[in-house]
Amino acid sequence: MDKPEINDPYLIERVAITENTDNAHLLEVDGMCPLCGNYLLIPKGKRMNKKYQIAHIYPNSPTPNEVIELQGLERLGTNCEDFENKVALCKDCHGYYDDHKTKEEYLRLVMIKKRLLAASKAKISTSHQDIDEEIVLVINSLTNIDAITLKKMELEYKALKISSKIEQTYSILKYKIETYVCIYFNLIKETFQNLDQEKKLNFDLVASEVRSSFLKCDEEMVSKSEIFESLVKWLKSKSSGSSSEACEAVISYFVQSCEVFHEIS
Template identity: 75%
Template structure:
């Protein structure tokens, strides 16, 4: 295979990947190949075997055909060895991508990397945002509520504010949040009021911290589904041992009470 000799400043000598960087690439994709969905670590006995490689999105040594295919397209990072231009792929997908790269496949992988970068930046921004630990009391209460009590507090109306804040293009997210709000809103509201009145939490501060974290996530990503997932993961990280569903219910509460998402412009 002929390799292009180029004066392109983006193309620099290959740099070895350290163990720390290797782990960072694997963590970025949550251990799953972003192209085919395969797990990229395989347990064998007491060892975990790597089933992945770190791929260049824009090739380090492009062939003449690749140079032609990718001419004028966006590149990530200041050079081809930057973290932004590499991604963890399973060995099969890496091999296929290297040997059959097209403009469309390049742009697809570029988009995947940009989305991963946005999610990563949002996680980092949110991780520095503290949350009153007493919110664990709210999440724990959600885990122990009985159906009879829940039915008594269920909303008898549709979650109208949700319709004004989540577009139909996010229909799965919209239905999920509306269901959580209709079922759990009054229950969560009562718990917050009881804790606030007893002096166990400052609800205003909790609401402010939720909104600040939302704004940090919104700055890094545009997808409301991704923002919602990032907020749920952040809440899980702050309330260790909490269930994913309880955290989804709490974030849905704050969607309804206006700390998360803006009203859709008419």
């Protein structure tokens, strides 16, 4: 492998991609290759097969030809290992891009990445504004929950049909949950703590019932996406007028803090 050019500070040593960053890259492109539109996760049995790689837009170790071809062109991020200079591509597109990199292909990918960065920035700022308040309202609506309601909720899960369908959406669901938890964990935690301290809500009761319901569903092999969706629906019905996003955030918190989904081995 070529050593980075000493006189080009943009080129630094390769930095390994963590699982979280990998997830962020997959979320950024909505699970689809931004060059050809192919799905980046393909179900195989009970697992999801990774059909993507994280590509450098400007190469980490450019060949002498690439240095000439890409000279003077815009670069993203402060160095080649920044999130801004990487993008999830399907394996075919990645291979093709790395092998036959032209100025036009490079600039096209720079443009795509800039659009993706702008889109996710917009998504995060609008969701922050609207959802913060809503989450508090949703959680407040949980103050009226009693043991009977929870019991009924449990029975509703049991009534869910046993589903043997492949978890096509499971990985996407996982990323969704992780993203919600990243953004809203503290807000949700504090809101629950406050209500619990004011004796308006018994958090342990709510949490343990949600957990046991998840586990029961799990035993009956109900699809995790289905469980998640039905919990969101249930929560939405308890807090009239709230958005699905706010309810998804609260359920994600339970999934995360109660560790209700088993790791897929």
